[in-house]
Amino acid sequence: MSVAIPFLAFLFAGAFAAYHRLRLAVWAALTACLLLACWLLGASPAATAVAALLVALVALPLLLPGIRKPYITAPLLGFYTRILPPLSDTERTAIESGTVGFEGQLFSGKPDWSQLLSQPKPELTAEEQAYLDGPCEQLCRMVDDWDITHVRADLPPEMWEFVKTQGFFGLNIPKEYGGLGFSALMNHKVIQKLASISSVVSSTVGVPNSLGPAELLMHYGTEEQKRHYLPRLADGTDVPCFALTGPFAGSDATSIPDYGIVAMGEWGGAQVLGIRLTLNKRYITLAPVATLVGVAFRMYDPDGLLGDKPDIGISLALVPADTPGLEIGRRHFPLNTPFQNGPIHGEGVFVPLSQLIGGEDYAGRGWQMLMECLSIGRSITLPSTASGGAKMAAVVTGAYARIRKQFGLSIGRFEGVQEALSRIAGKAYAISALSQATAAAVSRGENPAVPSTIAKYHCTEMGREVVKDAMDVHGGKGIILGPRNYLGRGWQATPISITVEGANIMTRSLMIFGQGAILCHPWVLKEMKAAQLEDPAQRLEEFDKYLFRHIGAAISNAVRAFWYGLTFAKVGRAPGDAYTRRFYRKLDRYSATLAVMADTSMLLLGGKLKFKESLSGRLGDVLSQLYICSAMLKRYQDEGAPEGDQPLLAWAVHDAVNKIETALSLALRNFPIRPMGWLLWLLVFPLGRRAQAPGDRLSRRAAALLMTPCDARARLAEGVFLTPCANNPAGRIDSYLPKVVLAEPVERKFLKALKHSDIEALEFAGQLEEGVREGWITAEERAQLEELRAMTLDAITVDDFDPAELRSAGYARLHGTPGARAAA
Template sequence: MFLLSLVLFIALLTAVLYYQVGLVVGSVALVAGLFALTFLSPWMWLFLLPVAAGAVLLNLPPLRRQLITGPAYDFLQKAMPPMSVTEREAMEAGTTWWEKDLFSGQPDWKKFVDIELPQLSEKEQSFLDNEVEQLCGLIDEWQIFKDQDLTPEAWEFLKKQGFFGLIIPEEYGGRDFSPYAQSRIMSKIASRSVTAAVTAMVPNSLGPGELLMKYGTQEQKDRWLPGLADGTEIPCFGLTGPEAGSDAGSIPDIGVVCKGEHEGQEVVGIRLNFSKRWITLAPVATVVGLAFKLRDPDGLMGDADKSDYGITCALLPADHPGVEIGKRHNPGSPFMNGPIKGKDVFIPLDWIIGGAPMAGKGWRMLIECLGAGRGVSLPALSTASGEMSYLTVGAYSRIRRQFNMEVGKFEGVQEATAEIAANGYALEAFRQLVTRGLDTGAPSVMTAMAKYHATEMMRTSVNHAMDVVSGRAIQMGPRNFTVFAYRALPVAITVEGANILTRSLMIFGQGAMRCHPYLFDEVQTLQATDKDAALDTFDSLFMKHLGHVFSNLTRLKLYSFTGARFSAVPVNADDFSRRWYQRINHMSAAFAVAADVALGVLGGDLKRRELLSARLGDVHSQLFIACSILKYHGAHPRSKEEDLHAEFALKTALYKAQMALLAFYRNFPSRAIAWAFKAATFPLFRPYKAPSDDDIRALGNLIMDNNVVREQLAGYVYLSSDPTDAVGRVETTYRLLLELGDVWSAFSRAQAKGELSGETLEERLEDAVAKGVIQQADVEPLRVYDERRYDCLLTDNFDKL
């Protein structure tokens, strides 16, 4: 009876922890349950007495504070490094969304079901079908590369048709489009020209327009927004400098409050000295947004006790006296990019974005506004590159033959093309969920995930594309459909927060504070000066935090031993998605436990353990990517082709999450703790496997076919039908091949086996007809296709470089 009683007690304890019931209810349930079990076995008194004593301790706040939370508060306050103003503002900036559920260890799938993927409005769809389509017809990336600029016609079209005012409200003449529409527009332009896309992205990303809309005074909005909307004003934003890149908080540019002359009158203003570089659109800008550190040594702003205001943002005309627009940089892609300098530039106080009351609030403004670049623009560029790699490499690997076989049939090639196919699918899914999240606010952690992982998937796909297309992709010229995305890779990787920094510091660093249900509030109490008041708040938070930890640990152990087969899933989960949702449940619980272990053991030192932080960020990100794949997959009618793409992408995401977590535990400084929690997470074996060779062969073959996913992705990009265009040449030739069906394969096989006679193609075609390999009606289509096929393989050459 003792064993039965013990099993019942463990079951009761598990239920209390799993469902994270309240402290009082849980204590009563455990004590009452144990008391009842003493009638089955008197040995249960051995458990009842300490549990009852623990319940009394935990449920008497004065005693609890004296023995538990008070000492914990003192220890953590000493261990926690001080938080700088910029760190605090970065942590407080932005909102949270679905990524917070994944961090909790217990995703709310009811909430996930209610998330609907974004749709274009009638106006947005019309703009995409008309103005964007017309722009794509105006631009040619090879000509842009030769001229090192867009044509005057393209510039004029961008301005007049409102491409620079997509985010500006209609009342100021803008388009006021949704994040999803902006992403779709930018990715379609990028599929035609990276240069044109970057040119259109900047005014709609971090820059004067967005800052003005969120923080500008009414007078500033009326002054600048109409011109930004109709293209008469071209904006740029000066943030990065020679000594401040990713660490924007260290900018040395200074603004000193003083008196000076403006428009013939003496006013209180700011004397600026600054040096900025890598500023996109700077060479053609008419209005400059500027970030600098503001000082008021003489108290002219009205607060005699405050001299250092911190980072501030202002807006000034590019032709303002003292502003110097430098010569162009050469970032590899020929978009406008250059330095901006200023010496003793005097501006009035009301040129601060938002006016004088917003002095010193620039860092938070910038952090919140980075969401557009991180969540919309760069993922849009990445998605376009991933989808174009899918379409062009899939087509080319079927057209191109070596050793009497399509190159796409070689397993070594398929290892690359299968990943291109899965990345193309995952990027579209990721883009759609991220832009849906941006409708809810500015989730800073989610957009950091989007920036890093979308651009890294782009890097993988484009590098694979270069490998598969090989020498044809290396030679520059109007035929090359791959090289310009390859040249743009470094730009996407390094801007809006370099990828190394984004991965190692931002995703988990901000995620721990913004997404953990209790951590940020606890840290706030540790920074408080009034300990007595703070301890009351800390006591409540700390007990909830402990309940959260033990609940997740209990859930993790159950999931690990059962494969999470009995865990909750969305009500609309089908036979394809159900197990994937349950696997996400397992890894979400494992991630939440690992995060609390890291925070509890390492504390503030975790900030310096960037490798550990990066791996936890990888787990969090891959879970979000997996959710986006499931959401996107569920939005379409089921098909075998889409199932194969989604399954490959999901296997990749869960495998990467698992390996990141294993690497985290393998390198955790406390080996005993690492071993214990690793065993709790993966007690029997590693459950998540990378895609198999069969998966690679299946998707490597599928990318060459005109499958349902290819048709989906083709609808998001500009796919030329001009046989003289770099992409159009491959696409139209591929379409001819599809129309031939098995005829080309039959003719090629017979030709390779030496079964056909003749020195010329025409002679072999006639012999093939005579031998019944093909029909007479097939001769002309085969001749036309062979001519086009050969033209597809050629590279450009020039009289003079």
């Protein structure tokens, strides 16, 4: 035993130092002290000497720069340069275009939670709240989604006018240029509220306030461009669109085939130097009504009119819609949610160089501009749209499940329905927290490249799952379209959000981890930049500085992952209160695990990792769920840690943790180098997997919140349009819930009496009359039951139509059907 003690002390000191990330010199000193104590206490002198020799062999070469740099760092630099994945200019631009916020801590293996929890609570200004309660509320009251989607296939003229005159197209344009100057958080709140009543209205407002001419002009436009165009965009004089995608260039914007040739041409009656454009675009939102078109194209200068560079690169230009040669085509028809969307074509379209966004200085910098602005759109428009739809579906489906009865019971009492309701509740809570977190990051001045892709992918995917479950709970109510249907268009529109601004399959398998592993990693990007320095001495110095910090962090993460695996993350310091501390520990564990998996994958696979899309997607899932949990815990703290929200938070965290372990399990079982996958499994899951999906008891508690008027339900519904007006059937059903709950005891009493009586009346009204006469219920209770019957009937009634009403105007033109013409 005396022989083993020094080596145990050696291992203990190493593990302790690694777990707490102590410096190498501290580890050496600590180990030396322990070995001295072992020797004094009678441990084997020979074993103690061997252990001390091991400490010296490790510590001295690493602590002495004269030995470390030439004999250790330099060979490792050569090896690193060989395995470094080659990055194209476009990949480098994409990686370096964003900023890193708290997501960088999740890649560190030891998140500094104070960085997250010290961020200010996202709040609107008094002016923003007044606009949300005023013009935004008024716009929602104007919405008749059936009229928009079925009758007109467009917003009515008065709504277009209201949107323009009330500044909805200039939410984020600074006041000095005629806009409202609102924050990104306010942009999120507006889109969320509009999406809860109509996806057509939300997309119409959302696009001009995300990727488009205004956003690009604010970041890169010349002062002359800003002063001319921004006021016109803010007040709706100009309606913008941005033409990026085409038949041969969808998610891969770097392969844009549209081109512009530098040439002389006529503009404003004079001969000027400009670009002659040839373009073929499609899927362009607002194109059919646009007066100002932003165009992405590849710019060429074959005659050397601007210099000696024939291929200038991707550039962006503003083209007025009435420019000769520009043709805005007919409309696309996106899945019965007919927001304005269509193709744009052009041949020989001439614009002067002054129409380049940012002027001639920004020629060829379009890819960088797009990368920096695309993340803004992904951060706000699509996540906010998903949030509005999911929150509306959650509270209204809960109310409907309480109102709708089968077999004498509210359908929400059936466990199968409760399972669906719990999924709706937990995912709506997660979507709400995630969408707000990314909008708040933009409001703080960040450009959250990685969180934006996480938010875009997971908000839209969870939104799809929420509306699927909501449709299942509603049954026939959900599938019969008409003015009373508040889910059908959301169901139809869900694939649109999945597809636009980067298809979700590509976003998950290529972007989240592919970009995050380099941009968010504490050391990788720094090492890459150091390895590419031209001066050899500086290259070695910088690489040495970052490499050994990286190695130390990697060892620490391996120890932390193993320790948390042994203890199931039940031991260790963590922030939070008595309820949430366990969640923070779990996230600490999986942060360390992600860091180990990322380092191992990049080290062993090198440049091949970018082609291992299944592995990349699964590691991206781990990073995403860590970020989602962080957003939910931040929201929970910002709300004052309300006890009522605990079932929603717990359900969503358990669901996320189960997804993390599932993703890790699949990644390890399918790791390209199988023996390493087995070793990593022993490190990550030394005692096996333990995470499970949310249990039945927790699911019942989460479902009950949606069916019961309470503060937690009100917080979940905050920010969506639930005003019970004529054109908002969802708001009406939601408003019925408190009255339905109050009427339930009376209803049970009446039905029990009815069951044991010899009553003759077959109609409900007659039964109520006899019930009052027999004394089962009072006259006031009769009125209460009559109101309950009316509310139930309104909730479950679906629409029906004369066949001619459903025929299109095109059918009327072809067949000359009078009824169809009238309907059209």
